[in-house]
Amino acid sequence: MKIFLDTADIDEIKIAARWGILDGVTTNPTLYSKVGGASYDSILQEICKLTPGPVSAEVVAEDVDGMLEEGRHFAKLAPNIVVKVPMSEEGLEAMSRFAEEGIKTNCTLIFTANQGLLAAKAGASLISPFVGRLDDINQDGMIVIRELAEIFAIHEIESEVLAASIRNPLHMTQAALAGAHIATLPFKVLQQMVHHPLTDKGIVQFRSDWDSARKALAEKKGD
Ligand code: E4P
Numbered sequence: 001m002k003i004f005l006d007t008a009d010i011d012e013i014k015i016a017a018r019w020g021i022l023d024g025v026t027t028n029p030t031l032y033s034k035v036g037g038a039s040y041d042s043i044l045q046e047i048c049k050l051t052p053g054p055v056s057a058e059v060v061a062e063d064v065d066g067m068l069e070e071g072r073h074f075a076k077l078a079p080n081i082v083v084k085v086p087m088s089e090e091g092l093e094a095m096s097r098f099a100e101e102g103i104k105t106n107c108t109l110i111f112t113a114n115q116g117l118l119a120a121k122a123g124a125s126l127i128s129p130f131v132g133r134l135d136d137i138n139q140d141g142m143i144v145i146r147e148l149a150e151i152f153a154i155h156e157i158e159s160e161v162l163a164a165s166i167r168n169p170l171h172m173t174q175a176a177l178a179g180a181h182i183a184t185l186p187f188k189v190l191q192q193m194v195h196h197p198l199t200d201k202g203i204v205q206f207r208s209d210w211d212s213a214r215k216a217l218a219e220k221k222g223d
Contacts, residue, residue, distance in 0.1 A: 001176050004053070004184035006164065008032045008043055012187035013050050024053030026128075026164065026184040028084065028108070029060055041077055048078035054126070056106045058084035059094075067094035075103045082106045082126060087115045092122045099123025106162065113147035120152065120159035126182070130165035131175065141165070142174045149179025169193050 002023035005016050008031040016022040025047050032040050040057070048055050057074040059067045067090065071083035083098060084106045085091045095105045099122070106126035107119035111134060116127045127148060131141030148161045163175035163183040169192045175183045185193075 001180065002053070002160075002182040003190070004162070004182055005190065006031065006166070006184040006186050008035045008047070009187065010035075010043070010046055010050070013047055016187065016190060017050050021190075022051050022053065023182070024055060024080075024184075025051055026056040026084070026106070026162075028056075028058045041073075044074065044081065045077050048080050052080060054082040054104070054106075055080055056082045056084040056108075056126070058108065059086075062088070062090060064090045064093045064097070067091065068097055071098055071103060071105070072101075084108050084128075085124070087119060092118060095119065095122040095124050108164070111144065113144055113151060116144070116148040116161070117151060120157050125159055126162045127159050128162045128164040128184075131163055131171055132165035132167040134165075135167070142171075142178050145175055145180050146178040149181075153179070 003021055004024040004026050005013055005022060006026050007013065008027045013025060032043065035043065044055060044057050059070040061067045061070050067085055071094065074081050074083050082104045085095050086109045087107055095107060098105050105124045106128055107124040108128045110116045110119065110127055110129040116129060119127050129144040129148060131145065134141030145161060145163050152159060152161060160181035163180040166172060166183055166185050166189055169189060172183055172185060172189065172193060
């Protein structure tokens, strides 16, 4: 299963890349607004240098021509750019046109299996159901992940299910068990996955016992 980082923060991406677990990055206008300081284009280009994996760049236009214009522009920034397009009637048309042009797309704002199926039919290579936003309105977001993973397997659809809007480590485990091909995680959730109180306590204890043993040996030699 692939792990993407859901951020536009270069420092976070550098850390995850150093850990050797980074398979790609997703960004969106909200994540870009949190970092600012440079153009979206230049941030995307920097991210694309940090990972050879897919880097999602989201269009904001709501009409087909506008989406095509923004997407073609993003696709020229780096070879690993994937154009993120929202689910809508216009979005489907734009994704179908991008597919004809050989530009990869990630269909975002997916909340039902039917939306995901349509996006895959239109040619999107990544399908992003939003788990956390469904949980927020008292619906089980993981059901969409499970349904789409099953539908794609039954019908041998090549698009990948990308679990998005992940809010906690449990979401990650559940997405993996539900058959998601990819999960995109905020950096905080990635850090939470690394740690466990017993792991952290165990590291301190081993170090302390090691130091005690060495001290005891040194004292014995000094006798
Ligand atoms: C990623 O592709 C999505 O844009 C992102 O996961 C949305 O997350 P949120 O619901 O926490 O904003």
